Amino acid sequence: MAKMTDEEYLRIARFLKGRYGIDMSRKKEIISGRLENYIRANGWNTYTEYMNAVEKDNTGSLEKKLVNLLSTNHTYFMREPEHFTYLRQVVLPWIRKKEERTRDVRIWCGASSTGEEPYTIAMVIADYFGLEHGAWDTQVLATDVSTDVLRRAMDGVYSSEQVEVLPDNWKRRFFRKIISEDAYRVTDELKNEVMYRKFNLMDDFPFRKKLHAVFLRNVMIYFDEKTKKELIQKVYDAMEPGGYLFIGQTESINKEYCPFEHVRPSVYRKKEGK
Ligand SMILES: C[S@@+](CC[C@H](N)C(=O)[O-])C[C@H]1O[C@@H](n2cnc3c(N)ncnc32)[C@H](O)[C@@H]1O
Numbered sequence: 112m113a114k115m116t117d118e119e120y121l122r123i124a125r126f127l128k129g130r131y132g133i134d135m136s137r138k139k140e141i142i143s144g145r146l147e148n149y150i151r152a153n154g155w156n157t158y159t160e161y162m163n164a165v166e167k168d169n170t171g172s173l174e175k176k177l178v179n180l181l182s183t184n185h186t187y188f189m190r191e192p193e194h195f196t197y198l199r200q201v202v203l204p205w206i207r208k209k210e211e212r213t214r215d216v217r218i219w220c221g222a223s224s225t226g227e228e229p230y231t232i233a234m235v236i237a238d239y240f241g242l243e244h245g246a247w248d249t250q251v252l253a254t255d256v257s258t259d260v261l262r263r264a265m266d267g268v269y270s271s272e273q274v275e276v277l278p279d280n281w282k283r284r285f286f287r288k289i290i291s292e293d294a295y296r297v298t299d300e301l302k303n304e305v306m307y308r309k310f311n312l313m314d315d316f317p318f319r320k321k322l323h324a325v326f327l328r329n330v331m332i333y334f335d336e337k338t339k340k341e342l343i344q345k346v347y348d349a350m351e352p353g354g355y356l357f358i359g360q361t362e363s364i365n366k367e368y369c370p371f372e373h374v375r376p377s378v379y380r381k382k383e384g385k
Pocket of ligand 1: 130131132133182183184185186187190221222223224225228254255256257260310311312313327328329330333359
């Protein structure tokens with residue numbers, strides 16, 4: 112198969128940026144590395160032939176595969192644990208007080224990847240509400256643009272090594288050992304606490320009710336400044352006054368356009384009463 116030319120690389124990078132906000136500039140090696148075997152195995156001779164097929168395919172399935180291959184999905188349980196401590200100690204008590212009457216908790220995880228993040232959030236919530244949990248509607252909405260990772264999240268199977276970081280009582284309560292495999296499966300109780308949907312962060316937001324907390328961690332690193340700015344504004348508009356936004360600890364939001372109050376590193380808040 113012919114090597115990827117600069118022109119072909121730019122075409123793929125432009126396609127990803129235009130439709131998904133994913134910025135692959137200076138990532139030619141990564142793109143060709145992730146696509147080469149797939150393209151060869153499926154009989155295309157050049158990246159141009161392949162991209163022609165993607166753009167012609169009305170079913171969208173080739174495009175879906177492209178996104179699955181090129182998105183970076185790295186994640187793990189309890190990633191950036193300070194956020195979960197803050198969720199438990201500050202955010203959930205605030206929601207509990209605010210929604211005393213409706214008992215409706217609305218938390219969205221907007222780049223949920225293979226599920227470790229939304230399941231961690233759901234375990235923190237279950238732990239926090241304790242015996243009262245059943246009386247509250249606490250289901251977490253988890254979305255991602257990649258259907259591959261969503262499928263894995265819904266399947267909920269993780270290796271022993273992946274679940275090792277979790278407290279023993281959570282492991283006992285929310286996981287079942289898979290006999291004959293060095294792996295665990297999430298219980299139905301925990302699965303029911305997370306609703307998975309496919310969603311592209313570039314699209315208009317479909318929320319009917321305002322959100323109390325949003326986790327948008329380690330995804331904006333792939334977006335350019337303009338995309339980030341628009342996304343942050345959409346998130347702000349979709350939130351309850353007083354609501355909290357968590358971003359990745361290596362990320363930041365430019366002060367020039369950030370509508371949120373910065374409450375601590377990587378945690379933002381929409382002003383109460385707004
Ligand atoms: C590195 S993972 C981060 C996972 C998790 N939030 C964490 O912090 O561990 C980035 C995720 O963002 C998703 N993603 C990238 N672009 C997206 C877009 N335009 N809309 C929705 N999800 C996107 C990828 O599919 C991937 O699963």
